[in-house]
Amino acid sequence: MPDHVSPIRPRRSALYMPASNPRAVQKARELSCDVVILDLEDAVAPEQKVAARVAAMEAVRAGGFGQRELVVRANALDTEWGADDLAALRGGGADAVLLPKVSAIDTLHAAREALGDGPALWAMVETARGVVNLPDIVDAAREVGLAALVVGTNDLAKELRCRPGSDRAPLLPILTQIVLAARMAGLIALDGVINVLDDEERIAAECAQGLEWGFDGKTLIHPAQIAPANRVFSPAAEEIGWAEKIVHAFEQPDHANRGAIRIDGKMVERLHLDGARRTLALHQAIQARQ
Ligand SMILES: CC(C)(COP(=O)(O)OP(=O)(O)OC[C@H]1O[C@@H](n2cnc3c(N)ncnc32)[C@H](O)[C@@H]1OP(=O)(O)O)[C@@H](O)C(=O)NCCC(=O)NCCSC(=O)C[C@H](O)C(=O)O
């Protein structure tokens, strides 16, 4: 994992809110999401952009978000607000700046220059060009301090003119590429939002898809989506038990020089030991948070 990506930290639930909505920002200080994303981009109307920036910076300065990672989504640099957003964020305070519609590496270089040594960069992958350029984008991750790829499923569906249903089949090849690129560079990978607000079963099912496809967590738009995301992206009791068995088995002197062993009728190799340690570390980090 590159230096600019913090060690195992739960990022099961990353909740967006318009920075222009003081009630939502205040509420976020008490919600059980792992990441708070103060949005200056699509959730904010053009006439509110400047006031939203001021409100976001006040919220960053005021703090009170506890263990939640604090991220601000800026406007794109090719809009009339992007440069001023990054200038305001340069002073620090936020854990990361999320850049929308990252389509090429030059955007990340420009953003890093605008931010100086300040916060980490998180990049939204939500354009066709961004998907095609993923290898170049993640190759430069260390140089520009890129720590996360975040999917923008609404923008992707819009540009591709595809119609994802509950199986998200039209987006699957892209989501898989995003996870692949993130893993190539040791980055965090966050799944896109689900626009459904009132159907917990559907929300949990889409979180479970994201988990199965390799994401670390899901971006969210409403407090009611937090509990299912936290539940699904936390290691389950059975997974924790299995991880403990693997770690315990490889600690036995008889297995010290073995690459592969048998546990409960299954072959387990040292590569599984790495995964098991990761599961236990994530579980401990979640427990510590509670
Ligand atoms: C989607 C909403 C517009 C729904 O609003 P509303 O119907 O008014 O919500 P509720 O009445 O159910 O709200 C209940 C209480 O919860 C608070 N609340 C609501 N949403 C949030 C939130 N996101 N963060 C924090 N708190 C929130 C309300 O204030 C109520 O509190 P209380 O007064 O105590 O009862 C609305 O949820 C919303 O605006 N969501 C966020 C939208 C957003 O940020 N969109 C941009 C990011 S998504 C995106 O762009 C993805 C990507 O780029 C892509 O391309 O896919």
Ligand SMILES: [Mg+2]
């Ligand atoms: Mg978007």
